[in-house]
Amino acid sequence: MSDLTTSPAVINYINRLFKDYYTNHPVSNIVDISTREFGVGAFGQKISKRHLAFSNLKSFNDYLKTNTPFFVSYSVGYYKYPDRRPMENKQLTGADIVYEFDVDDFNLPCQDRHNVWVCKDPSCGDYGYGNKEFCETCKKPAKITQWTCDEGLDKVKSETIRLINFLESEFKLDPSTFIISFSGSKGYHVRITDKSIIPLSKSARLQLMNYIFAVSLDLEKLGFKTIGKKRFCPDINNSKGWSKKIIDYIYNLFSNSTAKDLENSLNISKKQAILLYDHKQTILKQMIHNNILWNDFRNSNKLWDKITSKAVDDLRLKIDPQSSSDIYKIMRVPDTIHGGTGFLSTSIKDIDSLKEFDAFSDPVVLRSEKIKKVKLLQITPKFRLLKEIYGPYEVNDIIEVPEHVAVFLVLKGVAKFE
């Protein structure tokens, strides 16, 4: 986000756009508002003030219209006195569980194509595409501007969907208590407000997370054990939890793969892949009828170790367990505007709506036919807003674009109004 190019007039102008939006679109997707701590942010600063509290939705919406903050977050926790400080004085009575899925956590190859680095040393000033922390020319630190794309956000979306399915099927949590939202920028949030999880302690939460993320799974306990020369696996029809997930994964791997698929996905020799493929029926039968992983071949134990750990790795959810167990954090309020993009942190009704959600169109709420002129401050990759493709742009390009595109670029800190 920009820190040097934005005048008070520009901030006022954007504030007015936010105010118009909030005046016509009251925010309501907050559970137990009077027990929550709120935090707000200013231009370029996600949190500038915390410990705010609102007794009801009306006073909260009045605040949004009057103060038009650039960012609005509210607590994962429920408090007796949400505005008191320090934190102990608020008296925590419980907390939701929140999962954040962010493209940054996935190390996707697309980030090297569209992220932009700029050398922090103005006397060098080199720049380029790539996720580089250090300048290519002078090796000094570089500033990275992150961009998102359909590929990246689709990946994040599919992980979010996996988590929601997991929570429903494994923990029998009530999906109507899940608050799903787009973050307004680079990912999705899922807030669980199910009554059964609210009282859980920090360590119980951490255990729950460890289970979801398959941290230090004990494969023997799950039924994958070697006795004598035989390798046993769990009963595919009568297992549950991680036992079931892993054995289903292995079963599907052998049912649905060609020899070539096995070679590629397991990273094994062609010879070994053909051997496995030729014995596919034996492998599947032994697995189903005798709970045995067929191992009548050279190096079989090494290979089965590899297959089981690949199963765990592909099945585990890739988010930081520590982050979801923090009960004091505050998170973006759904249906408020993200001040780093101008996009709505959109509430998403359910998993079907999530599948349909278009992160470059649905959250674009400051839509306008007005044309604005902006000057690019750095190179900018091709991006899509609504149905239009914009860019790529060079530094100092002056472009005329619809107001919502101009506001997006300015809030992102890569352009200024001309």
Ligand SMILES: [Zn+2]
């Ligand atoms: Zn440099």
Ligand SMILES: [Zn+2]
């Ligand atoms: Zn991408």
